[in-house]
Each structure stands twice: as C-alpha cells, then as structure tokens.
Amino acid sequence: MTIQTPNGFTLDNSGKRVVVDPVTRIEGHLRVEVNLDKDNVIRNAVSTGTMWRGIEVILRGRDPRDAWAFTERICGVCTGTHALTSVRAVENALKIAIPENANIIRNLMQLTLQVHDHLVHFYHLHALDWVDVVSALKADPKATSALAQSISPWPLSSPGYFKDLQIRLTKFVESGQLGPFKNGYWGHPAYKLPPEANLMAVAHYLEALDFQKEIVKIHTVYGGKNPHPNWLVGGVPCAINIDGTGAVGAINIERLNLVSSIIDQSIAFVEQVYIPDLIAIAGFYKDWLYGGGLSSTSVMSYGDIPEYANDYSDKSLQLPRGVILNGNLKEIHPIDLEAPDQVQEFVTHSWYKYPDEARGLHPYDGVTEPNFKLGPATKGTKTDIEALDESAKYSFIKAPRWKGNAVEVGPLARYIIGYAQGKAEFKEPTDKLLAALGVPVTALFSTLGRTAARGLECQWAAQKLRYYQDKLVANIKAGDLATANTDKWLPSSWPKEAKGVGFTEAPRGALAHWIKIKDTKIDNYQCVVPTTWNGSPRDPQGNIGAFEAALMNTPMADPNQPLEIIRTLHSFDPCLACSTHVMSPDGQEMATVTVR
C-alpha cells in the first residue's frame, strides 16, 4: 500500500520486509523495520524503541534540588546535560538567578561534554560504519604515513608507527577476541576507503580512546568528580580559592592551569586529527549522500551556552535557537517551551494511553500510562514480534511535535539553523568544508552531513572552551569569586506552587525538562529528550519521524548486511539504549537481521 505523508514522503510497504533488531535474548532498545522495492531501495521505514518512561513516578514527592541526581542516571552519556537541564528547570520555576561564574563554569562543563561526546561518537561509535578494519590489515604502512602527513601536521605519522599498529591489529583480529572489531560487515561493498585510509583511521580510533580521558578531567575539576559530577541549584558546587593549595575541591590556580592545558590539547587533537580525518573519509563518500530525511525541511534547536548569566534570549545563546519548517531557510520560527500549543507529545502510535489520543499533550500536563497492544496486521506474538503493524501503536517512544511538525534535532539541525541565520562561526567552517570536498550546500542534508556537522561542532566547542576558560580567569582576577546564589536555597523561601522549564542542547540534540513544584516537593516532572524527537513514531497526521525519514529511499547493497541502515541511525548519535549490536547467548555481539 502506498501512503503519502503530510511531511512529504511516499511510503510503500508492499515490498520485502527487513527487520534489523538488536533484540535477541533481551528485549528492548531500538528496532528498525524497512520495506525494500525490487531494487533493494528502502520505501518504508518503521522505527521502534523502548525508552525510559515515567520519570515522574520516581521523582514525584522528592526534593526539587535533588532532581538532577536522578535525571543524571537516565542516560549513560548525557549525564551532565540532564543534570544541567534539571537545575535550570528548578531555577526557572523558583526564579533563582545564578552568578556569572556559575554560568561560565556550566558552559565549560557543557562544552567539555560536547567535545568529549562528539569525539567518542565519531571514533568509537560511528567510524566503523565508514571504516573497514579488516581492510586496514592490507594497507602499506609507508603509503599510510604519506597519506597522514599529506593531510595533517599531527606528529604520530611515521611508517614505523603505522606498521607497529598494523601488527597489533592483525594479532587482535586473528585472536578472535570479543571486541569492537568483532561484529562489523567487513568487506561490505558500502565501504569505500582504500586500505591506507582505513589504517590511519584505526590508528586515530586508538589515539582518541586514549586521549578522551584527558578531556573529562575538566569535569573532575569543575564538577568535583567523574563519573557523575556534582551539580547545584543556584550555581555550581565548587568554591574558588585562587591561592589555595590544599583545599579539597576548590578551584585554585593549579587546577585552572590544568584545565587550560587540557583545552589546548583538545583543540590540537580536534584540529589536527578529527577534522582532517573527517575530510579525508568524507572525500571517499561524497557520492553516498543518502540519509538526509527531515534535515532539508524541518529542524529545531533550543539553543544553549548563554553568554550572559540568566539570559536565555537568542542574543545570549551561542548555539542557535529556532525552528525551520518546510525547508524555508529564510524564516526561523521562535520557540516558546511553555506555550501549550508548541511542544506536544502524541501517542496514537505509541504504547501509551491518553484520554483523547487525537490530541497531543504539553509536557506540563504530560501523562505516561503504558498501553501495550499490537495492531491487527502484526506478524508474530506479543513476546515474539516478527513484523510490526505501523498503522497501529508500535513504539514505547512518544511522538513529540513542534506545532504539529516532526523535526530533526542535533548538530546538523544546529548548523543548518546557524547557517541560515548567517552566523559566521557556523557558516564559514561549513562553507570551507563543503569547498574542500567540492560539494554543494545541499550535500549537508545527508547522513554524511550529520556526521560532518558533529565534527565541525566539536571544533567550535573546543574553541569556545578556550574562550570561556579565559573569561573565567579574567573574572576571578577582577575579584569575582561568587559561584552560587543561596538566597532561595531554603524551601521556606519558595512559593506554594511553581512551575518551570529548563533546556539545553545535548550533544545529540534539543533537551528540555518541565517541572511542577507543589508544597516544596516535585508534583510533576517530564523530560523530552533528543532521541524522542529523532526516534519518534508516526503522529496522528501520519508524519514520520527523523529516523524513519532518514532511512527512506536509501539503496541497500545487501539486505542481509544492513550497513547502510546502521550508518544512518548511528549518525544521529541516538541515546536510547540504541544498540544495533546486541549480545547473543554466548556473549558475542551481533545484530540480528531478518529478511521476510
């Protein structure tokens, strides 16, 4: 059957159904089903997932000042972003203003997360969708060295370095160990890099793994510990004692110097390793421009990194804010997260129950009541679903919409909005990258564009780290040592009822928490996370979400080896436990692919 969606896609579910499901012995996570036409091109895409649900159940009745510690546990990688969003929501509700230094330190925490997360995503969670490890074993170390030296001054580039690595890699692969290289579709025709580029990328995979530990030390300095740094409603939980030597946890000159040095190293790594690798790899894939999905039409960013404390206006926010609809780059719609008709979540295709499912609910009034039932066209049983019926309910992810529109969020969305606003810090690096690759601006609207935008944003964030670190030092030198406002710390100073919203741009996209406080306790708490936007199922109008849209019209070389699907999904850096790899009973990682 062919369906035309309001957001511009033609869905045809008549062809062969391919199910890519991480679920083997465990249930959960992300599952994708697509229909292929006779040429193995994706003509229908169905994305379903389990999502953490009902945080309000856990938080109701608790102290709003502790909510961050709970929300930090929602996700393994967005920990700090959830915590920051939470303290902002509470501050918004209780009208608490934070000191300038607290704003700067929070920006440093958030930018550190961006740099760290983007780097780890590119090398450790996504690169192997583009890089063929087994092919690297065939590389000529001398030619690899020449390639590396032609694109970057990075010192680790001698023929001996690559030869040594190749020997190690060969041993590792031959030993048949469990590991990141065990479960790839090596030799798949969708891999396009020559052996030397593959070897260079694998070398940098290992270097990045080693280097990332430096970046998180910034979290230890400003957050007191890592993992799970500390946060504070009203500011940041670290004192400044500039001449202090032994004060536990206080920021002193030694710690400021440590952070400064890590920032320099981070900028060097991103500019001399990540960006050159990105350009080199993209150069071999510029004919593979699938996966654009909603990016060419509908994107959204809440904005983040306020230049001025307590000022969340477009002017203050350094990451762009706004919505683009219908591909009209000339109009950036303003966002009001408290307006009842803007952000709404729908459940017509989600396994939840609403009083009236034709309507969406604003998060302030959010309801999370599970209702797991399958549509009549489902194949299989409740415990062993062979194929979902997407005309009915088919996901535990709700469908958030902005004024009824499905939108994509994330680095690509932020860059498109920044580019459309003509902001030089987003437009110029993008134009430079496009020129280096010899592709038009429309090439951005692709899986590759999403991956490229993340790299550019990593560089942007590393440079902003330098800016805010210098700003903090200047403030301290000027005698400003305040890091927290405790005027409204005591619940006795709060109103009987209050509500507020906090937002950030998580590495993977727009994130907001809505809180209602009553009699000094949490009354309702709702999070709408980036992967809810991107991984959403259809809505009452039939609009498909960003994952589904991005998979549409992509040709697959081999339906039994869904590298193209995995590559596009990974480009979103999905944060629901999105393993497209899972554990089989013998502990081996694998993805299950079923062709029907």
Place this chain on the structure above:
Amino acid sequence: MTTLVLGIGNILWGDEGFGVRAVEALHRGYVLPNDVTVMDGGTQGLYLVQFVTAADRLLVFDAIDYGLAPGTLKIVRDGEVPKFTGAKKMSLHQTGFQEVLSAADLLRRYPGKLALVGCQPLDLENWGGPLTAPVRDTIAPAVDAALAILSEWGVPATPRATAEDGGLLAHDIDFLAYERRAVG
C-alpha cells in the same frame, strides 16, 4: 598495585541497579587502602576505560543474566569475565562492559587480575522500581564475596566504625533514600 572496585548498572531500572548498590554497600561498610578506588560506574560504558586501564586489579559488581534462579550469586574470574558482563546493555552506546575490557586490551593496559561478582536479576524492566527481594538479599553475600577476593589479592578491608557522611551516592539517590516510596 592499584585496585579498582567498580559497580555498574542503572539504578533506575529495577535489578539493573545491583552493581551500583553492591559497591555502595561495600563502601558504606568498609574502609579500603588508598591504592584502592571504589567507584559507582553507573552506565558510563566506554567512558570507564581510563579507570580500567589504570588498574592492576579489577573487581566488578554487575547484574548478569546467567539464566539461574533470581538472586543467585556467581563469581567469575580473569579470562572468563569478558564473556559475562552486562545483563542488559544499559550503557546506552552499545558499549557493554565487554567492550570496555577489549578497549583496555587494545590499549595494551589490561588489568592483571579480574573478578566479577555477578547476581542473577529477576526484573530488569521495572523502570523506577526497587531491587527485587532476591537481589536485595544478595547484596550482603556479594560484599562478603568481594571482601574474600580482595583479601586473596592482599587488599585489607577495615569495617567502618560509623557510617560515613554522604556515602558513595548522595542527593537522595543512595539506596535507602531511593527506595523509600515517595509520599504525597
């Protein structure tokens, strides 16, 4: 010789919280020497690699699906450990603890000794739920098992005279506060 005692899992998902709750209990009850790091690793996945590579000996608490009776304690040592970690891939970036270990191996800084103190979960799906009774009852035996392994490694543990202020987890997510049912 450095030792890392690590609890992993998600405290928000029923029995997935076992590892973190066990390391929390160990920390609450015992003082360990300065060259021992006691860590709530949560669901940090690959981000734990630097702590693993810095350790000569690694002891991990985790909820492991062995298909045994719920609450069954199972100790796994050294080469067997990578096959067992991670009942559910809650580390969100498809990096189970297995991958952390293989990443440490790739970096050629693999701990010399490994031990996994695992517990068979009953319910991993109960979002926001407490530990189930059989798993909660396994925390004390799990701590004892860990102490025996540490002792074998020559790491002494001294019972705490008083419960330490704050503990390993704070801000209402410590075990007792988390599991109190919210009122109102």
